[in-house]
Amino acid sequence: MAQATNFEANEYHFLGLAALCFSTILLAAPTNLALREECSEFSQGEMRECLAKKADESQQALTRAGNSAVSALTQWNEDDKYVRAAKTNLAKSNKVFARYREAQCGFLTSLGGGAIGNALEIGRLACVAELNGNRAEQLRDAASALHSR
Template sequence: MAVNEYNRHFSGKEGVHLILPSTLKGRLTTGSVRTIPAHNIRASIGYLLMRMANFEYRSALGADTRIYEITVKPGDSLDKIAKAQGSTVDMLRKLNPTAVVLRSGQVLKCQKARLRSVVDTQGKGCSMCAVKLLGVCLAAYLPVSALAASTDPVPDERALREECSAFSQAGMRDCLAKKAENSQKALRQTEENVARTLSKWDKEKKYVSQARAKLTASNEDFAKYRDVQCAFASSLGGGAIGNAIDMRHLACIAELNDRRAAQLRDAVSDLPLK
């Protein structure tokens, strides 16, 4: 699958976010599609099946579901009223089917609503068939065990920088900063998950306590190692300054965080639990 096709169709603007299994969200990236054959195949399957599905925008009720009345003012339109009331034009039309032409002083019914993108289950092309088939195909290509201990290679610094290379230098830095931030959040979540897994480990309490203590120490030592290693990686920029140095540092942080998270998941993936 061409990378530009991936960027265009998996950008979230064509409804792919509605049918892509949650286990794959965030895992298929421009870099991984380019460098990892399994990801390229998954993206291709997703693209082909996505073409079978129809998605559209529909009004969804807000937390406040009461129906109330408003009075039309001079210069009002359904669009203007919808924006002012936190509703949608479709909702106003549904509640006021005879309000074809608005008049000043006219009373309309209104209800809070927002537009939400949904898969059309009634349209042609059997959208739900596509959704189900997509889940089956992608799940078949992503074994359940892979969710706990993935064998997919972690993108290195070079691959991460390449993924963000479509932007300007400032945009590239922002892209890498986001990757570093996300990797840090993911690592913290993994550390918490591993700690919970150890608590359920089917071993004597003293061994569980020892393992949890070692995990805490390991997490602290990793953070120190990462900071020193990424400072070294930044120094390899030579005379580079500003964004160039930052980008090396951010890519290094993202890579090492992702590798650490993968190592932690692998370490506890086969522990016998209570």
């Protein structure tokens, strides 16, 4: 009977993680457009600086969320083999995310066509800030769903 209860608990845990991941998509960090709007009161050069600050802040938030996820996994009330697997998969997903962010933001920047200087960089910075924010939120949500020892 204990196995059935454990299975049910794991099933509910999985469903909870899936729901959190889905809700993260729906309740994401500020969008590219929203970030641009937040900085639009400035001149183009100042807008670039504002978005550079937001990209930097989003990177710091992403780093903190990643560290918190590793800490939560370390304290996770689960067999060590699953903890190790989750940490390995987190490291892999972080590497893939960084490559995805570079490629996606490069693609969006290329849509600027013949625009020059700040215009292209503004788009890239807004993209970086948006994707970092979304990823940080995903990591925080996943970590908060883990039950500690």
